[in-house]
Ligand SMILES: Nc1ncnc2c1ncn2[C@@H]1O[C@H](COP(=O)(O)OP(=O)(O)OP(=O)(O)O)[C@@H](O)[C@H]1O
């Protein structure tokens with residue numbers, strides 16, 4: 135925590151000193167024109183499936199950096215965002231300039247279906263290769279997918295450190311975890327579905343794990359808030375496939391919650407941002423995207439928004455840099471690309487859900 | 499000379515090369531596109547295959563279990579957008595994108611067919627495959643259609659890169675080729691230039707053959723032709739020199755005679771003697787004039803030799819008759835019976851009218867002159883196959899066979915006829931004119947071995 139506060143302070147002072155700096159030195163020469171055009175536009179409309187609370191430090195800093203460009207931030211859930219983008223495009227009226235969502239697959243579907251503007255951010259070189267697709271969809275955060283548990287009720291040696299240990303533990307002690315295991319209801323939660331399908335893709339022993347989970351009569355929820363609440367209260371003992379950034383925020387408030395990054399593999403999710411092809415404020419949108427990807431924006435993402443920085447040159451615990459030190463090659467970022475379309479396939483989705491329910495869902 | 503040859507080679511070589519380059523560019527762009535397609539169609543192919551392999555029938559229902567690799571394969575090489583669809587045996591969309599472009603012909607089973615198309619306004623490369631499911635419950639056609647398409651940005655970029663690479667190489671090759679051609683031209687023309695220099699530096703009098711040993715074989719015919727021409731030139735020049743010397747010599751004789759006659763006349767007091775002397779002088783002047791006239795005629799005929807300028811179509815029979823008529827006065831004076839036998843017109847030849855008259859006049863003149871009074875001269879004109887023939891026959895002394903070759907030489911006069919005046923040029927003129935008209939002239943004895951018969955043959959104009 136101490137180091138984080140220190141980073142915060144550093145960041146504040148840094149933001150003061152560069153508050154009126156214009157185009158960063160390593161940006162193309164004509165970037166000043168983009169800034170001027172953005173000022174003309176005066177605003178950027180953002181549709182996001184990310185809490186306003188997490189976004190507000192970014193918005194404040196952005197508006198300070200580019201005075202005259204206002205951020206209009208609309209927070210909505212992932213399916214709402216997806217449907218709005220499509221229906222507003224069909225209607226032809228005003229819509230968002232930038233779309234930012236944790237539902238990686240739906241975002242990729244939108245990019246694949248031609249909703250995104252091709253724009254090569256000057257920050258591209260600083261991003262990992264897996265995080266950029268077509269210079270349209272950009273991964274912006276670095277959010278490990280974790281186990282959480284109740285610190286009081288689960289003895290340290292009982293806490294599984296990997297997916298394999300989780301499966302072993304559940305198989306060995308079905309009674310101990312009966313009704314005490316929680317995760318996403320993949321039928322209701324898009325993110326839950328995305329994560330479990332990535333597990334299925336990555337983990338060859340996935341269906342054994344699913345069988346072990348099913349034997350423990352798990353409780354599936356549609357939101358991570360409920361899961362964390364139940365674990366905090368002790369009603370559930372262990373949750374898996376929890377988005378690390380949420381868990382960290384929760385753990386800060388509730389010291390009874392423990393977090394484990396699985397040692398065999400830790401999925402890493404990244405919120406995908408793209409600029410609308412038909413953006414009315416496309417220059418402001420470019421400024422916003424570049425700002426989010428910049429070292430300055432990423433420092434705030436890591437240390438104030440608690441979403442995790444995707445840049446290797448941003449210091450902190452919750453950054454690609456910090457996590458790589460702890461987990462090394464066990465980190466498995468979900469690739470930003472057309473592979474994400476696989477489980478959006480209607481037939482595939484129904485087939486998978488059916489199989490999951492047969493194997494892992496609650497049996498009375 | 500140097501630059502113009504270069505220009506000529508450039509004009510002949512460069513536009514076709516540019517044209518070739520253009521053709522080649524089109525071909526190589528197509529080739530590049532094909533190569534790019536071949537490379538990238540592999541992932542399309544693999545994707546379609548994997549979807550096909552994951553499709554099956556369960557309880558009478560077609561199940562498509564999208565394999566992860568089917569779409570992820572596109573993430574590896576490129577940054578293309580991907581569309582796919584699986585269409586059931588009944589034509590209904592089982593899963594994927596609606597209204598995908600389908601190749602017109604998709605083979606029955608397991609073969610992937612690819613084509614270029616557009617989908618939702620974007621250029622795409624589409625692959626299609628039909629897969630049979632062998633559903634035991636299905637009746638007959640139970641094949642599904644698997645479609646996968648990707649946008650073509652990477653392909654066109656690769657093709658463009660390949661194309662520009664090859665274009666750069668071709669341009670470099672052509673530039674190198676042009677340099678080589680220039681160098682080759684330089685060396686190839688060097689012997690020619692050397693030859694030019696040696697000919698240019700020759701003295702004006704030098705008509706000896708040009709050395710043809712160290713010239714390229716292509717130029718040797720040219721050198722040989724030049725040498726041949728020079729040989730003719732020097733022979734002609736020699737002939738001219740001799741003619742000039744002979745002519746001067748010949749002119750000296752009448753001048754000497756004139757001088758003597760005039761001196762003799764001066765010394766006379768008797769008017770009758772002076773008058774006789776003057777008569778002699780007038781005769782001498784007459785023969786000198788004839789000599790000069792004949793020399794002029796000969797030189798004109800020689801100049802004409804081979805290149806008569808004013809040629810026209812004329813009737814040779816009429817021409818001969820007219821000339822004979824003109825000379826009938828002379829014949830009368832000499833008491834010679836001049837007869838004309840043969841055609842009245844209708845012998846068309848092509849030639850110079852004045853020259854031919856000169857020729858015939860000389861022959862008839864000889865016949866009249868060398869035939870003693872009371873003799874006979876017959877002029878015959880006839881057609882013999884494709885030739886106009888005229889024979890001038892007289893009853894005179896004739897020419898001995900061994901002399902017949904010599905009388906055509908200039909200034910040659912037979913000693914037997916030394917009492918008859920003449921310059922010795924008449925037959926030479928006849929021969930030159932005859933040659934210039936592609937004709938032949940021959941001397942024979944007259945009928946019964948007496949007198950002379952001169953035969954001239956000229957080619958007739960071909961009947962139209
Ligand atoms: N019809 C002829 N009969 C006999 N001898 C002839 C006859 N025609 C020519 N000759 C001989 O050939 C010689 C050459 O004739 P040619 O006509 O060339 O010269 P020319 O008559 O002496 O002089 P020119 O005709 O120039 O005044 C004559 O000197 C003569 O001896």
Ligand SMILES: [Mg+2]
Pocket residue numbers: 860863864920924925
């Ligand atoms: Mg004569």
